[in-house]
Amino acid sequence: MIEFFHTKDRLRFLLFVGAIAVPILAVSAWVVSRMETSAAAEGEPNDKGGLHYRIQEKSGAKALPPALAGLIPVPPNTAMTDVSADTDGAGRLTSASIKAFSTDDFKTVAGFHRPTLAPVTDDTATTLAGVRYGYDIKILQESKFFDNDPYKDRTKIEYYVNPTKK
Known part of the structure; x- marks a missing residue:
């Protein structure tokens, strides 16, 4: 050769x-x-008859999936860099997890979300949880950073959204 x-x-x-x-x-x-x-970002079919959304954007998601957009407002100075959400056949959210990075501290981010949750079920220095529009929303300050995290100098925040159990 x-x-x-x-x-x-x-x-x-x-x-x-x-x-x-x-x-x-x-x-x-x-x-x-x-x-x-x-x-x-537009959604791919999942096993529940709905769509699975996966957005990974270092500079922050430009828009959240429709089922999630009205539920979780994006705080100022925050970039939602990893969004994973699933909907059912009717377009209702079945679960979502979000990783975000903020130049503000967790107290400021929690203060932004606290008025939108009624009732607030957990409120500590690193956790805020409550109910909004029939969904349990848990917001955590994460202290562990991984090699693939885009920002190591910012406050790492994780959101978890699930339908409220009746």
Whole structure:
């Protein structure tokens, strides 16, 4: 195989093919990646007959899934970087988890959400939980940071949303 490239003409041909193929492959990979990201943000069918949403955006989700948007307002100075939500066949939220990073401390973020929860069921220095529109919402300050976390210098907050059990 290596003997094939011993002449300058054959080596030039290989470089010519590479110069054409590499940009085409790079653009194709970028297009496929954008399409997959877009499809995940718009929702993909799940086993409950509804949709599964997965948004991972370092700078923060531009928009939350429709079932989640009216339920969890985004606090100022906060980027929701990892959103995972599932809906049933009727479009009702069945579960959601969100990882967010804020330049504010947890007390400020909890103060933003506290008026929207009625009743508040748990309120500590690192936890706020309550009910809103028939959903249990739990907001936690997370102290563990992982290698793939985009911001290590901010307050890490996790949201968990589930329908209220009757």
